[in-house]
């Protein structure tokens with residue numbers, strides 16, 4: 201009998217016939233009844249056939265397997281006699297209540313241990329950008345919006361309505377760049393609120409910014425091509441470009457944003473330049489106009505594409521919205537990347553690219569081939585969510601909510617700030633940076649925070665080149681008020697006791 205591979209997964213009774221059928225395709229000199237007996241016993245012992253699971257009738261199994269019923273009955277009778285199966289008169293044959301497959305129960309054969317993972321060098325490199333996550337969200341995970349404030353009932357209603365109305369074409373493979381109605385409303389929104397220059401045809405709906413970065417890397421870069429990255433910068437984009445084999449060139453960020461003049465000399469021309477000009481991630485700096493113009497010129501000179509990641513610019517407090525870099529000049533070599541992950545919720549997995557005309561057709565075709573186009577009914581529901589004004593209302597409400605949550609965090613940290621802890625300006629976005637002047641202090645606070653259930657993201661980890669500047673990235677948007685106060689007060693005390701002894 202062949203080995204049962206993979207993790208223990210309970211086989212649903214409906215699939216027993218199919219699974220046995222696969223078993224029987226393997227060459228064996230054993231009699232049929234014996235092979236059926238062995239396969240079923242092994243599945244019960246490994247937990248794949250869970251206690252209480254009802255077997256299909258012997259008649260049905262024989263029919264599905266194309267074998268004589270007696271062979272099936274022989275195998276089942278043997279397993280009943282041994283106590284692996286039990287028959288319940290009038291109800292059928294069931295897997296007996298045995299401890300197999302429960303946590304702590306050894307599997308039948310120790311040699312069934314799963315193979316150890318030998319990753320490709322690229323896979324190993326990729327993991328450097330992927331911190332293990334336990335999915336715990338107390339205070340202060342960066343980049344998480346107020347999930348508790350999302351209008352879920354309204355959203356469910358819209359989803360249901362669009363599911364009911366979905367035309368047959370949406371059940372098919374398509375290559376249209378996403379649902380037209382959504383691309384139209386996104387285009388209106390971007391033109392008005394972000395000064396993006398676009399037509400709906402230029403909008404390509406993707407399943408989150410991350411997928412957009414990946415598509416850009418694959419379509420425009422070859423392994424070894426240089427991509428300028430903000431230093432410090434966003435780990436998601438770093439991971440994506442690195443995994444595509446691009447050479448990440450860290451370009452320093454100062455008070456005006458990425459400084460193209462700071463590119464180390466002797467570097468190859470970049471193919472891509474990744475920036476977050478509206479709200480640099482994670483420092484929070486807004487790129488100045490002279491820098492924007494310098495960057496556009498650098499892209500022109502090098503024949504590079506700028507990837508403008510405009511991930512959270514809806515959230516500005518007290519400042520006028522900053523126009524997108526993409527809209528600055530008519531022929532800008534800019535691919536604008538937007539996401540719904542911050543403004544709505546990350547599990548939605550929706551984002552969009554605004555592509556220069558020359559890239560529209562190739563990107564649309566490649567995306568439909570590589571990733572397919574996502575879920576049209578969800579896209580249509582989002583189109584209505586935006587068109588009906590729910591989106592702008594939610595943005596306004598979240599802006600108020602985040603302003604208040606930031607104020608709470610500042611209040612909780614006030615004792616430390618009074619003694620010298622420096623916080624970023626927080627004119628926008630969903631997190632603050634607490635600047636530290638000592639890597640040891642950063643490490644100790646991160647460790648103690650984790651022990652207290654508080655996520656403190658070390659700023660130095662956002663740098664490609666060590667040693668990064670120490671600090672803490674404190675996401676406040678996704679944490680409840682009481683969590684912000686508790687964790688903020690804890691952090692202020694921890695900082696004071698470490699700094700002042």
Ligand SMILES: Cc1ncc(COP(=O)(O)O)c(C=O)c1O
Nearest residue numbers: 343408409410434481511539541
């Ligand atoms: C700088 C930046 N860009 C983009 C994203 C959004 O990524 P996605 O749309 O793949 O969820 C994030 C999310 O954390 C981010 O921090």
